[in-house]
Amino acid sequence: MQIPRLRLFAPFKINFRNLVEQNRMLPSNLKLEDDSRVAVIGGGPAGSFFSYFLLDMAQRLGMKLQLDLYEPRDFATPGPSGCNMCGGIISESLVQALAVEGINLPPTVVERAIDSYVLHMDLGSARIETPLHEKRIAAVHRGAGPRDMKEKKWRSFDGYLLELAMEKGARLVRGRVADIGWKDGLPQVKIPNGLPQAYDLLGIATGVNTSALKLFEKLDSGYIPPKTTKTYIGEFYLGQETVKRYLGNSMHVFLLDLPQLEFAALIPKGDYATLCLLGHEIDGPLVQRFLDAPEVKQCLPPEYHVAENHCHCAPWINIQGAARPFADRMVFIGDCGVTRLYKDGIGAAYRTAKAAAATAIFEGISAEDFRRHYWPACRAIRADNALGKIIFAVTRQIQKRRKDRRGVLRMVSREQQMERGPRRMSMVLWDVFTGSAPYRDILLRTLHPFFLGRFLWEIIAGIVARIWSINGQKH
């Protein structure tokens, strides 16, 4: 019998081009091993999560690592010196994931457990309850609290995570990193009045509100810092009773027709309410226009005036992830790498920190290892952010059009009155506001024919009701 030679040997055919490509992409032998030294620069959530999971995974394998965590701030000090400038919302999905990890956020850290959102528009307000009527969103202060704090009642969220990392074995180095360099193929970290320290791996979690990122640009690793925009965070002292009376356990979200404004929220905490404005280059006049809006004023006591010297800041946030957030023996985590657009930055810090830690422990610490095993986690967030931009662009259009806003309000109000049945608009808004679901999921749900049909119906019904109401008034 004639054997078809080509077919027989086909499986053994060597594709030299693929082989060359594969060899080029083979990871190097840069690995962490017993007594390897790791430096983590930045003790915010990304740095603490990275330290915690790196040490945890190493312990599971019986590997001993020496980890130094560089953080100059003292999270026990109120005001800017111990603050990380953030709205301080821990999303529903992150609260659940942390609970599964064994990190249960205590009431000494969580200033208010959130069980609902209230959507405010010029046409009215609607309350959206958590799907299970359970408090699953945590409002925290990242630092010890605002600078005008009268009494310290809660612990800093960042301080709490830092303690968890230290309990796992991280050593805290109180110092601002002054220089980064290379010696004998190892990265070196130098703090003022200290000798340069060589490490096997650097985890960089500095955030974007620091000049320390410039230290890494000169290393010529290909890292390009993220694109950023300015936001506004303000802390208003109201006292516990007033917070409870006016804001309750709800996060108050505003869909107002104000240019540059993408998202505005008033977050109830212990004694304070935190105002968080996101958008393009938020400036003083826009903040004032927002505070003067009647929809905002109704959420605060009538006699309340924002104090001139209230604790506020205008931090930068990452709106487009860094290019190449890794190099040999170096990985950028959290905001200084890739994060979620506008929402759940702490959740993105957790995801990227864990992906970086798993890569370093189980795969290796070369640029190629991070490209293969860490970069996909970052790329997934970046791809999702691209869809998030579409969602926020549509939201902007809805903010501008009165009839669309009325349609949203009618649909949500109707859904919240229903005992059963799908709450399509409520769930879409819930996930947009809380950042609990990927933008892809949210976008797909808004493209569902039932969602679109119902929304269109509510817009038309709103227009008809308005015409009837005007005609009724004329007669």
Add this chain to the structure above:
Amino acid sequence: MENGALGKVYQDSQVIVRQGEVGDCMYVIQEGRVAVIQERDGREVPLAVLGKGDFFGEMALFDREMRSSTVRALGEVRVLTVDKKTFMRRIHEDPSLAFRIVQQMSQRIREMDGELGRIKGNVGMLPNK
């Protein structure tokens, strides 16, 4: 501090999970204790008492079977629900998230092995009739 208590509070003896119901979530105890009970032939067989940080109802995340036992609050207890959908999405992205659940399940199997060994040993020691 009660303002910052995450999850849902159940009062003493309140049923959190009922045997035979279909579940689509698991629970993590934030504060307090719960009793795990199996209802068999009209009788209640106590299986375990769980405390802060423990999970229950996790089997519902991995199979579509009905709840295998009833879980009841022992005093006031605060419990956080973990949705199947949220959990599965996370697991798909990061399988190591299941490590603690596997660890706890492994611990329970170990305890059950010990219990089974004791029961079989006792049965083996019964005098022949």
